Amino acid sequence: MNGATALVKTLLGAGVRTCFANPGTSEMHFVAALDAHPNLRCVLCLFEGGATGAADAYARMTGEPGVTLLHLGPGLGNGWANLHNARKAGAPVLNIVGEHARAHLRWDAPLKGDLDGVARSASDWVRVCESPEEVAQDGAAAVRAALSRGGQVATLVLPADCAWGEASGPAEPGEVPAAPIPARDRIEAAAARLSRPGAALYAGGPALWGEGAEIAGAIAARTGCRFITPFFSPRVREGEGAVASEPLKYDHAGSAELLREVSELIVVGERHPVNFFAYPDRPSTPEPPDCLVTELCPLGWDALATLRVLADAVGVTGDEEIARRGLSLPRAPSGPLEPEGLADALVRTLPEGAIYVNEGITAGFAIPARAQVARAHERLDLMGGAIGQGLPSAVGAAVACPDRPVLAVVGDGSAMYTIQSLWTMAREQLDVTVVILANRGYRILHGEMAALGVENPGRNARRMFDVEDPALDFCALAAGHGLPAERVETAEALETALARAYAAPGPHLIEAVLP
Template sequence: MNGAQALIRTLVDAGVDVCFANPGTSEMHFVAALDDVPEMRGVLTLFEGVATGAADGWARMTGRPAATLLHLGPGMGNGLANLHNARRGRTPMVNVVGDHGRSHKRLDAPLESDIDAVAGTVSGWVRRSLAPEDVAADAADAVAAAARGQIATLVLPADVSWSDGGVVADPVPPRPRPQVAPSALEDVAAAVQGGEATVLLLGGDVVASEAGLVAAARVAAGTGARLLAETFPARMVRGAGLPDVGKLPYPPEVAIKALAGTRHLVLAGATSPVHFFAYPGVPGTPVPEDCTVHVLSAPGEDGVAALEALAAQVAADAEPELLEASRPELPTGRLTPRAVSAVVGALLPERAVVVDEAITSGVGIAELTSGAPRHDWLALTGGAIGDGLPMAVGAAVACPDRPVLVLQADGSAMYTVQALWTMAREQLDVTVVLYDNASYAILQGELSRVGATGAGEKAGQLLDLGGPTLDFVALATGMGVPATRAETAEELAEQLGTALREPGPHLVQAVLRPAG
């Protein structure tokens, strides 16, 4: 057995049975070994950013590490943006990055680079396998490290991959999730019962489960505390029968207003919020200066158990307020961002997985989908745009029995548009609503927010996606995905309804233009 065969068999035995790949010469023995371990599913992507984003989506929906196969340092570099998002979302992931053979490293070949340094920017665990006898044990350690909510990168020299001597390794037993200290529970209990304005900021495992949200709602009902979720949760369960938990807004002025007057901020699975960027005359965090921040559970700890214990202590008899089933009426007339949100809310299927990269076009989407049938919501955790289409690939591979709906802005779609080809090749049940406003609208807002005065025609050209206009119907159909174009609310409702009813991938280009 060569090193590659032992590596793949070890990954599968440890529960990693999907690999999103964009391989090159140094990974050919890994590719060949896929036929020797048929339990491993290899999914080809046409760009490394699609592979890393798809692994992120797969792991968010399964809770288990996914694998990627990347080609040397440049290949990993191409996937870095969505590895950044995965790191911010505490996604478990194992990267296998091929490298030159050990004797070839000293020759400084054209594709030679410092893979370990590139990997270290996003990985919590990095190791280089130095012998075929070691690679399986290294792989088992990588899976165990990833399972702790981080990216693990295993660098695999080509000759280690092709050489005999590989031996399959047993999985490393998982570590139990850390429990919250009793002192933290007592501190938070005193805060929420003190009668001062309190906000529970929820994230991580708390918003990913019904039990966590219901426990938080019990605390709110029993103490008067307000509930907010972190702005971009990795995975959040939503819909009828669950508490209505709004998200902390993204714009700094709105986030500051949302937390104004708060005396106690309790973190349950979330970190203390900061603005994405610095702005002139604006503090770096929306948390008021006179607010005390309490940590009930840090990311990675058992936040659900902590909230259930807190609810039992401070709100034993409280009944949580839960959403009743509701749908918006289908809109008519001109297509606006809010009209798109209403159509999505009216038609969202049961058990859908919603991947949200609508950016500025998602006006009203949270409000108009809150009472829809139960669904999961995946957000842009790290702010590096271009994760929407790849995450949908991963989510659809992970959950073939569930419809996946992507709310996708046009500018960010072009970062990883190659994901459409993988959707077609794998015949994934993914429907893309493509918000076409022909601009980087979020940057138009940021231009004024940062106080950049005097911006004129040249500045505007860097924020405008016109000339030529992007034709997403042509782009999608050219990669094998059926696509249509909607310019009114009625057209969108008809086309989206058809796309959701039919199996396989579809794209609906929702054309958003200013009134005039």
């Protein structure tokens, strides 16, 4: 067998089931190997950022490596922004990137670029295959790297001659190295402080869904500490029955107010709280100046195991009364699509067990808070802040969980970064309802200008912030990509359109026009 076949067989042996692909000429032997193994599903994405964003969400929902197939340095470069988001999410993503045959590189062909530089700037682990005989072992090492430290971005560069050359059989995946946990005495010291007045547990990652959320809620119930969570998180269980927490706010003032009375902050599975941006005369972090922040379990360490030991140290018994979200659907909204009415329509119709992909940006800020009391669902956030993730995330989540409806709420400016993902939804007939929040601009930038003291931006600034003249027609764009679509301008019409979309199979798009 050739190197490409050995690599595909190695991936299958490691449990890889899906590949989000945008291949080119240098990957044709790998494509042929995939074609010979139809039990590995191939999902074509028409832009590399769509492939990397889909792989991120797939990995978040399955815990398996989200695998991409990309073409040379330019292809990997096109996927860079959503790999940045994946790294911030701690998602296990494995990129297979083709490269020119090694003997061809010295001729500086048109598509030759600084592949190594691009790969290292977007990855936690990089390896270039050196011979066909080593491809299978390199593939097994790449899988282990992606799954290590809670989830990493791993990039394996496959030169064309290593793909077509004669290779030995597939390699065994091997054991994934265990992630570290803090020393028991550090955990016990943190446990003692959680019972003090003003103490808070600040936790992310696995603390926000499944077993981790239950443990974090029990720790808060046992100690009386507050349970505070990030504004954006890779995967959050919300709605009826979810463990209640206090999410930070997007703006510095909101987070500073939420943390105003916190004197001890124990951080598990998350970064030190930080503001999205710096502003004149404001600190970079939102906690009070005299707050003691203990970064107990850094990112890349085993947060779930740390929570288990922490629960034991504070004396969790299993019979704690954990604070939970209730179900409290709002009344039917009416009138023009202001953010609050829009949020109420989305929350009222959100199906049980849905996956809500959150890239609503300015117009969607009201939705997550209102959705806390919706039917039980999970939310995927824009972890690295690089917009253009929402539509690809919906693809990845729907491929990962075909039995669950997916709602993607995406701003109109964000949607245009990766609009090609609509075509993938149509081709794969994914159960995705896309709601485009059409406020005709990058409205968040107006707020950022004001935060910097610029209250009346002029013509040049307005033309860089607004996407008007001409207005984008998302119904036409959806039709061109193979999706049924409709445009709504009132809260009542939005609720009716959502009910229709959820009731019918396949993807649908709703353009929600905000005044």
